[in-house]
Amino acid sequence: MTKLTVEPRDCAACPIRHNAVCARCEADELEILEGIKTYRNYEAGEPIVFSGDDMEFVASVVTGVASLSQGLEDGRTQMVGLLLPADFLGRPGRRTAAYDVVAVSPLTLCCFRRGPFEELLNSTPHIGQRLLEMTLDELDAAREWMLILGRKTAREKIASLLSILARREASLRQATLTREASFTLPLTREAMADYLGLTLETVSRQISALKRDGVIRLQGTRGIEVPDFERLLAETGDDADGGPLI
Amino acid sequence: MTKLTVEPRDCAACPIRHNAVCARCEADELEILEGIKTYRNYEAGEPIVFSGDDMEFVASVVTGVASLSQGLEDGRTQMVGLLLPADFLGRPGRRTAAYDVVAVSPLTLCCFRRGPFEELLNSTPHIGQRLLEMTLDELDAAREWMLILGRKTAREKIASLLSILARREASLRQATLTREASFTLPLTREAMADYLGLTLETVSRQISALKRDGVIRLQGTRGIEVPDFERLLAETGDDADGGPLI
DNA sequence: CGTCTCGTTGACGACCTTCAAAGGGCGTGG
DNA sequence: CCACGCCCTTTGAAGGTCGTCAACGAGACG
Structure with missing residues (x-):
């Protein structure tokens, strides 16, 4: 500490x-x-x-x-x-x-x-200009998040979080999103639950379900592999084209 | 149109x-x-x-x-x-x-x-300065809203929305909040449901419940009377002091 | 090897949604 | 003026999703 x-x-x-x-x-x-x-x-x-x-x-x-x-x-x-x-x-x-x-x-x-x-x-x-721009971006992100919290099912919430993290991971590496992606979860199950308005048990169950259905693969508990990113996106419930901010 | x-x-x-x-x-x-x-x-x-x-x-x-x-x-x-x-x-x-x-x-x-x-x-x-200030305020409001969407029960959601609307109503009139308040809902039940991540039936049921319990009184379907604002706040589930933005 | 934290899985129940029907309020038209 | 229809709202019954409680497993660390 x-x-x-x-x-x-x-x-x-x-x-x-x-x-x-x-x-x-x-x-x-x-x-x-x-x-x-x-x-x-x-x-x-x-x-x-x-x-x-x-x-x-x-x-x-x-x-x-x-x-x-x-x-x-x-x-x-x-x-x-x-x-x-x-x-x-x-x-x-x-x-x-x-x-x-x-x-x-x-x-x-x-x-x-x-x-x-x-x-x-x-x-x-x-x-000030840059701070305004960043704050507007955060507001957009908060609003996408509100849609997740208010209207998505547990499975859709998990899929959405994974796709958001995959996107940010890619943009940090300045890479473009390919068909397959893999990254390390920066969050515990409890933090994911806290993010998504769920309990950690539900998070764990839905991750298991996505794995069982072949949408993701796990490397340990934190490593996520996405064999087909389109498939993951289809699980988010989002409108096909509009999509969340790129 | x-x-x-x-x-x-x-x-x-x-x-x-x-x-x-x-x-x-x-x-x-x-x-x-x-x-x-x-x-x-x-x-x-x-x-x-x-x-x-x-x-x-x-x-x-x-x-x-x-x-x-x-x-x-x-x-x-x-x-x-x-x-x-x-x-x-x-x-x-x-x-x-x-x-x-x-x-x-x-x-x-x-x-x-x-x-x-x-x-x-x-x-x-x-x-630009004013726009930054307004955007930061909106971001705060969005975050309060996220807590409502993610963690509150239907009853708490309704109480929260009513308290937010009562506060804004008062600030528009430049009045201070008194023990009792009354205002007109600017939203239909469906719009309230859309705001709170609920169905309109649940909204209607919870408003009826708050009325039955004496937390609010109705004048028609849009007129809301709050006999004891503290009582309404207690129904929001919010932390007593911190409270949402004033 | 024991303990602690983190994660998984199961059983059960509560809360909210879904589906359905009926009750007001209001404007239009007879 | 009243009847009718439309929209918004209320209320009921049934079912599903997710939360709660509980037990167990896995890995890290001393």
Whole structure:
């Protein structure tokens, strides 16, 4: 549970340089950012902030996966955001966290002190423009997710999650989707259940069913092989053409 | 099904002047906006755009209610956005609609031609800043909605929707929430079901149950009276303090 | 080798959907 | 003015999907 603060690295060599909130920054703007940034590392399962906490920073995910969750009085919880590399954490203009944030896998954040970051947001248009674009993308993703939560069956939910993860995996590697795909699940069964509004038992059962029906193959519990991606897509229930965002 | 184009009115007299995307604009910026805006009216139930359509404008809702919906192959649909007065319709930088948009009640839009609006977005920071703020608010609302869709029971879903509508009703009138509240539902049972990921029969049954239990009273089918707002909140299942956005 | 976490599988029951029918409210037309 | 039809809503009965409770299996680690 140790929070390690690493020395800032060079932005030019950053793996998320061209996708994160700083994507459109010029050299001089990057220089300012370098001055206010710090890296933080978290272990899998480690909480980052709790809902209601004061957040003294905003951040970009450099590597790893984090989740945003909301809960009800009696302990039921729903994941409402899944942050992958390049995604942005925190809301400019609001100091208190609205969600519980947890590192799902080993995680590295590039943290910016709130005050200077918000000044930069006002003084240079590039960061605000990029943040708007990213926020609109997240809103689209949230709306696709709402369709999954509200109207899909358990089997369709699992198929949808797998296809989303396969797509993101491919785009991180800058590869195009081929007929067959394989990737490692970054989530436990419980986290998948939390994402999909199911119980972990139902998740496990439906994964077994998809495997039994030949839609996927398993390598251990986390390795997923998709022999025919079209077949998986057919299981999502989605409209053929429109399809989720590419 | 007639689409009436009304002469532009004076921005200074606009009912949503201080809440819409133009909220932070100076007099000179408003003047530019006045030059590219048009009003359009729609009847209740009238479609505005279909997913995949080319959208030549973006718009602010002036009066009335519109919904954004997504559908599955077999006809199941899920509402993914509810646009009330001052809310923004359309995404800068994307010409094709990602959702079906329908007027839920009689509706007036203040439409801006896409090209000039996007130029303005780049040339003046006030519009972009406000749009970012509104988009972040929508993202928060979408996440609260995801918790409702994924984890709440039918009864809790209905109570949540009623409390959200009561809150918005109060904020539109600039009133503070009192112990008792009353408002008119802007949605049919079917639209409520679409919002909550339920069937209209379940919606009807749960409204009857809340009425039987004295949580609400009905005036006709659309009029809702809440004798004790705390009692309604207790039915939402939400964490007592955190509570949804105010 | 024991323990702990994560995952799988089974039995049962609750909640919600599906299918069906009937009850208002309102406008149109006789 | 009343009757009729249409749409929205309510209510009932039956069935299916998924949640709950429980037991067991597999791999990691000390």
